[in-house]
Amino acid sequence: MSGHRQPVKIGVLALQGDFAEHIATLKKLLVETREVRLPEELSGLDGLIIPGGESTTLSRLMSIYHLREPITQMARQGEPVWGTCAGMIMLAREITEHDPVPLGIMDVVVQRNAFGRQVDSFEQDLDIAGINGDPFHAIFIRAPAIQGVGEGVQVLAQLPDGRPVAAQQGNVLVTSFHPELTGDLRLHQYFINLTRRVSPSQRE
Ligand code: GLN
Secondary structure: OOOOOOOOEEEEEOOOOOHHHHHHHHHHOOOEEEEEOOHHHHOOOOEEEEOOOOHHHHHHHHHHOOOHHHHHHHHHOOOOEEEEOHHHHHHEEEEOOOOOOOOOOEEEEEEOOOOOOOOOEEEEEEOOOOOOOOOEEEEEEOOOEEEEEOOOOEEEEEOOOOOEEEEEEOOEEEEOOOHHHOOOOHHHHHHHHOOOOOOHHHOO
16 A cells, blocks of 8 residues: 555535535635535545535435445444534434434434524634634524533534533534534534544644
8 A cells, every 4th residue: 555645535415505615615725625416426425514404405315315324324324424504404313303314323302493593693702622712703594503422422512591502423423503604614623533534643
């Protein structure tokens, strides 16, 4: 084997939602990207992002395109998977309502549209474990909240009222908010650092 490292390739589920903003953010970090719509497009990826959007639609499209099983497999094999907003809803073990049907990859209970109509959208500076420097300016859009976490789950960030809004279990990451909309690259870099191709010496 040569010591040459292949570039990191991150897939973004591109069925619905704001996948283009994730792709644009990843490109700024000089990794290879791929829009994923079909199961075979998951092969050879070093990680997958499930973007925000509308989780009921996302859930149906994932079933239609036979993506539930291969994404679950990918996560079980330890490949990094990150869900933002609707993507976080899809990764949960349980949702506090019947629809959508989540993948059950992360041991969290998630409530959709947890912040009510009055505060459909809001912004909040967050301290996030593992992210150095200034607080992270987080944008919440009809956001879900994490209601309960299992033992193996680490809460990375909480709102001032204590509600968790970012968490990690192994290589599975969830955020209630939208880092791809802020121009702050640190969470995407954090996710890239979870991939096997990034050696510890390259990490910041
Ligand atoms: N409210 C949406 C849902 O329940 C999520 C919103 C988002 O992804 N920005 O699926």
